[in-house]
Amino acid sequence: MSKADWDVAVVxxxxxxxxxxxxxxxxGARVLLLERRELNGQASGQNAGSLHFQIEQRLVSHGEAxxxxxxxxxxxxxxxxxxxxxxxxxxxETDLDVVQHGGLMVAETPQQVATLERKLKLETQGGLPTxxxxxxxxxxxxxxLSNSVLAAxxxxxxxxxxxxxxxxxxxxxxxxxxTAIRTWTTVTGLRRxxxxxxxxxxxxxxxxxxEYASTILNAAGAxxxxxxxxxGVHLPVFPVALTMNATDAAPPFIPLLIQHVGRRLxxxxxxxxxxxxxxxxxxxxxxxxxxxxxxRAAYPRMESIYGNMAVALDVVPAVARRTLLRSWTGIVGIxxxxxxxxxxxPEAPGFFVAxxxxxxxxxxxxxxxxxxxxxxGRTPLDIDIYGPRRFGHLxxxxx
Ligand SMILES: Cc1cc2nc3c(=O)[nH]c(=O)nc-3n(C[C@H](O)[C@H](O)[C@H](O)COP(=O)(O)OP(=O)(O)OC[C@H]3O[C@@H](n4cnc5c(N)ncnc54)[C@H](O)[C@@H]3O)c2cc1C
Numbered sequence: 075m076s077k078a079d080w081d082v083a084v085v086x087x088x089x090x091x092x093x094x095x096x097x098x099x100x101x102g103a104r105v106l107l108l109e110r111r112e113l114n115g116q117a118s119g120q121n122a123g124s125l126h127f128q129i130e131q132r133l134v135s136h137g138e139a140x141x142x143x144x145x146x147x148x149x150x151x152x153x154x155x156x157x158x159x160x161x162x163x164x165x166x167e168t169d170l171d172v173v174q175h176g177g178l179m180v181a182e183t184p185q186q187v188a189t190l191e192r193k194l195k196l197e198t199q200g201g202l203p204t205x206x207x208x209x210x211x212x213x214x215x216x217x218x219l220s221n222s223v224l225a226a227x228x229x230x231x232x233x234x235x236x237x238x239x240x241x242x243x244x245x246x247x248x249x250x251x252x253t254a255i256r257t258w259t260t261v262t263g264l265r266r267x268x269x270x271x272x273x274x275x276x277x278x279x280x281x282x283x284x285e286y287a288s289t290i291l292n293a294a295g296a297x298x299x300x301x302x303x304x305x306g307v308h309l310p311v312f313p314v315a316l317t318m319n320a321t322d323a324a325p326p327f328i329p330l331l332i333q334h335v336g337r338r339l340x341x342x343x344x345x346x347x348x349x350x351x352x353x354x355x356x357x358x359x360x361x362x363x364x365x366x367x368x369x370r371a372a373y374p375r376m377e378s379i380y381g382n383m384a385v386a387l388d389v390v391p392a393v394a395r396r397t398l399l400r401s402w403t404g405i406v407g408i409x410x411x412x413x414x415x416x417x418x419x420p421e422a423p424g425f426f427v428a429x430x431x432x433x434x435x436x437x438x439x440x441x442x443x444x445x446x447x448x449x450x451g452r453t454p455l456d457i458d459i460y461g462p463r464r465f466g467h468l469x470x471x472x473x
Pocket of ligand 1: 085086087088089090091108109110111112113114115116117118119120121122123124125126259260261262293294295296297301315316317318340352369403404405406407428429430431432433434435436437
């Protein structure tokens with residue numbers, strides 16, 4: 075008989091970890107969720123909350139081959155659209171501030187319009203309901219857009235969720251189903267022992283605890299690489315620090331999510347009236363003495379704030395009438411090829427990972443797929459190409 079105390083220990087209490095704990099415990103697994111600080115304290119609570127289902131600017135700006143590769147993500151996107159539509163009711167919540175009123179990806183140059191057209195072709199092939207609009211139709215759908223916008227692709231199911239609400243609701247759901255949640259608990263050691271994983275954790279009061287789980291799920295976001303190193307494997311997940319901005323509240327005038335195909339911009343109006351403006355502008359994170367990424371907030375960069383606001387003003391001139399109230403930063407983990415990292419690490423049996431990419435939009439989908447993979451060894455969607463196996467050569471020489 076296995077000496078495991080838990081079927082699955084999920085490391086990381088962001089959206090991906092909380093959602094995985096929810097879906098795993100729903101399937102009857104005994105789940106332990108470990109978070110070194112508070113739930114939702116990192117990227118999942120700091121992001122823009124965009125539910126962007128169109129192929130993103132960062133994925134279409136590195137040439138044809140990368141764009142085609144990025145389009146392989148469309149089956150996950152289609153799954154995410156349905157999960158977000160149903161998540162509030164599924165969790166038994168009344169309001170998680172999830173809206174799917176539609177989104178536009180705008181173009182300001184003929185070259186960008188051509189990129190929209192190429193992107194649209196791939197999306198149509200992949201079954202995403204997107205179409206290109208311009209002229210009168212675009213002006214009447216989005217009269218707040220500047221005349222510099224020549225055309226846009228419109229996706230009627232895009233929108234946004236509230237990053238402050240969703241992770242807590244998932245954690246509540248997981249707890250109701252029996253998940254044990256331990257915050258202020260850092261995983262400091264992982265070792266394979268007699269067919270299961272010995273987990274060493276350190277509490278905020280310095281106390282150390284050892285327990286056993288059959289399976290580890292690495293949902294540590296930007297820290298996924300460091301967590302994997304504890305288990306003796308390389309995972310190429312790179313921390314990237316980003317910037318967000320919020321203005322004062324205005325009467326409702328932008329019902330749609332606005333993104334840009336050639337410049338870094340995401341813009342939306344929240345229920346309270348504030349405009350949330352981001353789009354992947356960098357900030358600067360710190361490393362500690364051992365070279366590890368700290369959990370301290372990254373430093374904002376003024377040039378990112380100016381740059382981001384300048385794009386927003388170009389696209390939506392009414393931004394000029396707003397006051398910038400707050401800018402903040404967050405650290406997200408991205409992979410070397412910008413695709414998700416989802417699956418079991420072949421060199422470390424029982425060690426799974428779910429991270430990478432835009433894991434607010436795709437977080438529920440990653441979690442549902444990984445829960446099914448852990449529980450049944452199969453997934454309804456083909457996630458093989460996102461597996462850590464593609465980086466297996468990095469682990470061929472690990473001792
Ligand atoms: C500014 C910004 C804007 C973004 N905007 C969007 C957007 O609009 N749409 C979108 O789809 N995505 C967006 N993203 C990306 C998205 O936020 C992330 O992909 C997603 O939140 C990742 O969730 P996660 O649960 O994997 O990671 P996180 O939320 O970072 O959670 C990981 C958790 O693991 C914990 N942890 C790490 N190591 C350990 C350890 N050893 N022991 C215990 N716990 C540990 C950390 O403390 C952390 O809480 C944005 C990201 C940023 C930073």
